[in-house]
Amino acid sequence: MAIDRLDGRIIVLLAREPRIGVLEMSRRLGVARGTVQARLDRLQSNGVIRGFGPQVDPAALGYPVTAFATLEIRQGQGADVRAHLATVPEVLELHTTTGRGDMLCRLVARSNADLQRVIDRVVGFDGIVRAATAIVMENPVPLRIIPLVEQAALQE
Amino acid sequence: MAIDRLDGRIIVLLAREPRIGVLEMSRRLGVARGTVQARLDRLQSNGVIRGFGPQVDPAALGYPVTAFATLEIRQGQGADVRAHLATVPEVLELHTTTGRGDMLCRLVARSNADLQRVIDRVVGFDGIVRAATAIVMENPVPLRIIPLVEQAALQE
């Protein structure tokens, strides 16, 4: 489960040039193809690499507005609320958290006006007591993993 | 930029079975290989599909703790804070938002104790006035895009 330097280089290389093949990777990294293949297999069965799904940009899909909503849930209604939110396509992810709110979810919408519709749909459910929404203006650091991978690789 | 039904099916298929090739996709979708290839090229140059980078699980890397931090920034220090946060590997993403806080960032850590270290590093910077952290307990809806793609595909 620990990641060594070679694993780290494989992941980083893959993150930078996803189209690259195993053969080309082995050339760049200066190791045998079989090694890269074995490492990749191990990383995937380890769960370190979950997959290679396409990274879709909601904005390009017509949903340029992103927001985070903090939800407060009525005691014991957690499961129902989770099930409800899972049915809303505009809910891209949902977490249960400690702290002030009970849940945090990421939403997208077609416009600020449309966001109202989405929020209404999200909070228009019995178990939700209160919701606080923060609209995303800028995204200075888009979801990234490379720095963490590099640190993890050095660490061991 | 609009997504039609075939585009939608391509993306969904790709999301479900990332290892699949263009040829196999064309077989499953019942269209010519060239069509799938052309659609894929278009989706990528459109920016709808940003890439096929590996989806890395921080937990498997030794960072099982996730948290969201809401930061309040001192007027005019935004750029400095952004630059600071970008240097912290444990900051996986950063957004500037409307609402109570000024920024929202996603953090990971090796443990709850380690989270304290990460938070100290994050907020140990002059421009940050206040920080509120919510630790993630569960992730009932992991980051997903398929439902949105399906909706976008039907819409047009």
Add this chain to the structure above:
DNA sequence: TGTTCACTGGGCAATGTGTTCAGCCGCAAG
């Protein structure tokens, strides 16, 4: 010393890729 493990370098058949082509169709503009 002997065993295990990962890596190497090679070889093989099978498959997929990138690319190009002509032909067909629906549609919109002239």
Add this chain to the structure above:
DNA sequence: CTTGCGGCTGAACACATTGCCCAGTGAACA
């Protein structure tokens, strides 16, 4: 009505890559 355009089809081609196998090597470890 006819022309031109864009998208799709089905096929072809050379080429590279994949998945798989193997024997040999070196390092770590009991």
